[in-house]
Each structure stands twice: as structure tokens, then as C-alpha cells.
Amino acid sequence: MLKVLVVDDDETILKLIKMRLEVEGYSVSAASSAEAALELARTELFDAALLDYRLADKNGIALMSDLFQLNPEMPVIILTAYGTIKGAVEAMKKGAYGYIAKPFDYDELLLQIRNCSEKSGLSKEVRRLRSLVGERYGFENIIGKSESISKLLEQVAQAARVDSFVYISGESGTGKELVAKSLHLASSRKSGPFVAVNCAAIPETLLESELFGYEKGAFTGATQPRKGLLAQADGGTFFLDEISEMPLTMQAKLLRVLSELVFYPLGSNRMVTVNTRIVAASNKNLEEEVKQGRFREDLFYRIHVIHLKVPPLRERKDDIPLLAKHFLRKFAERTAKEIIGFSHGAFQKLLSYHWPGNVRELENCVESAVAMTDKTVIAEDLVLQGKASDPGGPMAFKDAKTEFERQYLIHLMEITEGNVSQAAKLAGKYRADLYELLKKHDLDPEGFRGSS
Secondary structure, eight states: EEEEEEEEEEHHHHHHHHHHHHEEEOOEEESHHHHHHHHHHHOOOEEEEEEEEOOSBBBBHOOOOOOOOHOOTOOOEEEEEEHHHHHHHHHHHHHOOOOESOOOOOHHHHHHHHHHHHHHHHHHHHHHHHHHHHHOOOOOOGGOSSSSHHHHHHHHHHHHTTTOOEEEOOTTSOOOHHHHHHHHHSSSTSSOOEEEHHHHHOOOOOHHHHHHHTTTSSSSSSSSEEEEEHTTTTSSSSEEEEESSOHHHHHHHHHHHHHHTEEBBBBBOOOEOOOOEEEEEEESSSHHHHHHTTSSSHHHHHHHHHEEEEEOOOOOOOHHHHHHHHHHHHHHHHHHOOEEEEHHHHHHHHOOOOOOOOOHHHHHHHHHHHHHHSSEEGGGGSSSTOOOOOOOOOOOOHHHHHHHHHHHHHHHHHHHHHHHHHHHHHHOOOHHHHHHHHHTTTOOOOGGTTOO
């Protein structure tokens, strides 16, 4: 049952809304003040909130900001009188899902609440997806807060609710297999096997026997019967990576199998039926491959039911800082080195590079820099050695500001060798404020002792 928080200091309206929503099947918690609403939000996780713009102890925008501190993804609808619509529009600029003017139409209210609930449910599914992928597979390639990655995760969460064929496109190194694994873990098949085959890595002569299996004596060397990869995926997900590299003769055989998910192992007259979800991926443009006659059009349409596109790293440069720091922590821990960050020049170099190898190339780049450094900060000359950066596009202002702040603190700590009092004087900040900033950026002054 979805939970809704309703806040209004008019007890009559509060009771009416509560009663109407409960009739529709919602669980409603009502509060007549901002303080009471915050108390409820500290103990319960709500799927949506309905806030009056004018409350006796605080306005709706201020209360919304406080609620976002407790649950940043909770959708909020502002209830407003005609004279405060301007304020409600301002609330939407600050993150409100929508507003409804009083006296309001209950059908409109219910529609907005329903839409809010769906948005909240999808946000929960994305959070669960991140958690599952992190626990089972590691989540290097799925790190990111850019709009394109958030949208991709929402699409994965939605696709996981159905059992249709899925086609994943994206350049090499973007993390297509991780997206496929995410889809598997978010689906009802998560307890079943996830079986992956790289169509480019298996010779044409072996591909059929690998996919469908074989009986003893089916060919020279078949001394024992073997279960094929497709049969091994029964009850789970079967992932065909780089499907564009599959030979045309094999594409025809695969198409017949995918139509009914039944096949005969090599050398057998016993038909095998499997219950598996098919997910395919390619780093090539399959439509162009069809035009060039290298990929069967009928197979393309068979697998191309739900299309998930994984964006290249150059189109989500906002995520580079998060990914670089993640890889830095990973490899610093693996090599037992005390490394706290990148120099300003090194970081700018990472941001301006075009990353043709995408996330995989970034990971290799950071691993190399960590292996070659004997300092606490990665220097510019250890990053992307022999590779030219390009101007590219700027990162988001908020991320640029945050990263500048971090690099400034690292520079302060380096020149003062971790002396916070001295650093505070140089920065013109109170010592306590500087400590808070260091804590915010996960920087320990002890790591800079004797750094020069």
C-alpha cells in the first residue's frame, strides 16, 4: 500500500483529503503543522507528499526543502490558494512535482497523486537495482548521476517488469553486459541463471554446438554429451553479446530457435524446450548492418522489441569525477597505497579527454596512474600518457564547483602539510568550517603530513 503524507493547517480540508485518498486505497498520514510533518517523515518513508503552501509555522517551500533532506526522491505536490500560485510555481522550480490550486478538483488531485506514486515506485526500483548490482557484480560502469544514466536505469527498471526481448546498443567499454545483468537482477528471473555468450569470441564451427549442445558421437571428439548454453539459461536470462558478429548461417538457425525457444542438440532427435529471457547486445549499428546485408532483417526485428541505449562516456562527462574517484579508491586499496586524489591538472586532463574506450578506458587509465605513482596525489604526467585531450564540452556547473572546491582543499593541505589551522588562515575560513569542508570531501589532514 502506497503511503502519502498530507499537511494542511485547515483541519476540515485535512480530513476530507485523508478520507478521499483512503477510499482510493492509499495509506495516509495527516499533519496540521510543519513540525508534526517532519516528525512523521523522520520515522516513515512516504511515496508522496501533499503540502499546503501556507502553514502557520512554516511555508510549504521551506517544509519541502526539509523533507527533501530526509527523502530527496519523494515527489511533492503543493496545495495553493489563488493568491499564492506564484509561490507554488517557485516551489516547482525548487523541485516540487506539481501544484493544485484551491478549491481543487478531487479527480485532478487523485491523478497527480497516482502519477507521483508511479514516479516514487520507479525511483525505489532504481535504488534497489543499484543495490543489487553493487552486491552481486560490482557497479563500476553503473556509477553516475547524469541525466542519461538516470534515464537508462529507469528504462531498465521498467523493462524488468515484462519478459520481452531486449536489445542493448552502445560502444565498446560502456557497460552493456552490466546493463544486461542489472535487467536480470531486477526481473522475476533473478533467482535463475544469467548465461552470457560472446558471439565474436567463439569460432563459427563451434558456435552451434556451444549454443545448442550435443550428444555423444555427434561429431569427432564428442566423447560425452554436453548441455548447450541456451539450455543452461533455462529459468533465467540468456545474453547474446556482440550478436552482430554472428555468421549469417548461424543467424538463420538462431531465428528459428528464438521463435519458439525450442531446438534439437547436435546429433539428437529429442527436442529441448527452454524458458529463458533473451537479451542481445552489439557495439555496431544493427540497422546499418541490415542494410549492408551482414545481419538478417527478420532477426533484427525479432530481438529489437525493447531497445536500451548505453551512452558513451563523452556524453556523460558529469559522471567522470564519480567514476575516477571510485576507481582511485578501488586501486589504491588493492595496492595498499595512501592516495587521496588527483592534482588539478590531472583532473582537467581526465575531463577534457574524449574517451573512445569509454568507462573501460577510464578504469585502465586510473589503474595505470595508481600503479606508477609514489605520491599521495596523482600527478598530471601520469594521466593519459601519450594521449591528447580535446576541448569537449564543459561539465555541469554544480559538479565543476564541487570539484574545484575539492582540488582547492587538496592544494591547501599540500602546501600546509595537513596543518588545518594554517590552512584556515590562508583560506580566510574558520578552522571549524574548514574541518567541515574536509569532511564533506572525505579528505584526512593526516594523509598530507610530510607530503612536501
